[in-house]
Amino acid sequence: MKTKKHVFPHQQCKTNFLALRDSLELLGGKWKLFIVLRIGKNPDDLHHFKKLEKDIIGISAKVLSKELRVLEENKIITRTVQNTRPVTVTYALTKYGQSLIPIAQDLQQWGLNHRKMISGI
Amino acid sequence: MKTKKHVFPHQQCKTNFLALRDSLELLGGKWKLFIVLRIGKNPDDLHHFKKLEKDIIGISAKVLSKELRVLEENKIITRTVQNTRPVTVTYALTKYGQSLIPIAQDLQQWGLNHRKMISGI
DNA sequence: CGGGATCCAATAAGATACTG
DNA sequence: CAGTATCTTATTGGATCCCG
Numbered sequence: 001m002k003t004k005k006h007v008f009p010h011q012q013c014k015t016n017f018l019a020l021r022d023s024l025e026l027l028g029g030k031w032k033l034f035i036v037l038r039i040g041k042n043p044d045d046l047h048h049f050k051k052l053e054k055d056i057i058g059i060s061a062k063v064l065s066k067e068l069r070v071l072e073e074n075k076i077i078t079r080t081v082q083n084t085r086p087v088t089v090t091y092a093l094t095k096y097g098q099s100l101i102p103i104a105q106d107l108q109q110w111g112l113n114h115r116k117m118i119s120g121i
Numbered sequence: 122m123k124t125k126k127h128v129f130p131h132q133q134c135k136t137n138f139l140a141l142r143d144s145l146e147l148l149g150g151k152w153k154l155f156i157v158l159r160i161g162k163n164p165d166d167l168h169h170f171k172k173l174e175k176d177i178i179g180i181s182a183k184v185l186s187k188e189l190r191v192l193e194e195n196k197i198i199t200r201t202v203q204n205t206r207p208v209t210v211t212y213a214l215t216k217y218g219q220s221l222i223p224i225a226q227d228l229q230q231w232g233l234n235h236r237k238m239i240s241g242i
Numbered sequence: 243c244g245g246g247a248t249c250c251a252a253t254a255a256g257a258t259a260c261t262g
Numbered sequence: 263c264a265g266t267a268t269c270t271t272a273t274t275g276g277a278t279c280c281c282g
Contacts, residue, residue: 019232020154020225026235028149033141049264060256065265074239086263096238103227104141107148110224111140117217118195170244181276186245207243
């Protein structure tokens with residue numbers, strides 16, 4: 001049973017604010033954009049769960065599986081199950097999910113710059 | 122006394138990943154980009170604490186003050202105290218902080234689009 | 243006005259074990 | 263392989279009161 005998450009007072013505000021809220025809620029977490037970049041940068045690789053867990057250093061299986069689920073629900077990635085023994089699952093960015101790559105890259109670039117900036121260039 | 126936050130295993134990874142981590146950690150929270158947009162969109166207004174608290178619907182004073190402090194530490198906003206009685210404090214975006222506006226707007230735009238997308242256009 | 247201090251509830255994250 | 267379940271801890275956020 002899923003309790004209705006939380007109704008934000010923002011629901012009375014302008015659509016634009018809501019939109020930013022949506023984006024931050026979906027993408028603002030610790031890992032989602034990492035996952036998107038990881039998958040998106042090598043679109044031709046097959047992305048398996050264990051591989052992602054290993055590549056995205058610091059993430060735990062629990063968190064990874066949750067993040068992947070949310071990304072899938074939001075049509076940003078696809079999850080494909082091959083019924084081999086044992087099962088094989090691959091993840092891929094959707095075409096829609098690819099629209100996040102420039103955003104993630106901009107953030108990455110900003111962070112790169114910020115690091116220089118703060119460490120007092 | 123500030124306990125050393127947490128040393129990420131990421132500190133062994135590539136700079137790019139670190140950069141994205143930085144950005145997400147700084148900007149990925151619930152409010153920071155809202156504040157930046159709020160201040161940045163009307164650069165000629167005087168932005169007072171209480172006004173921001175009222176405008177940014179849903180934020181509490183405690184959280185707002187914390188967010189403002191972090192933004193100031195990161196040179197994204199300035200905090201100016203006039204010694205009137207009672208004191209007046211105004212916040213403004215730095216020139217550097219303005220570099221966040223396009224990023225915030227992109228996210229906002231993405232969220233707008235996502236909302237249409239998910240509600241099944 | 244512009245917050246800080248404190249207490250408490252809700253969430254998120256980490257560790258470990260286990261399963262089809 | 264690809265996860266889930268469970269338990270515990272850490273972090274966030276809200277509410278309230280207070281202060282110069």
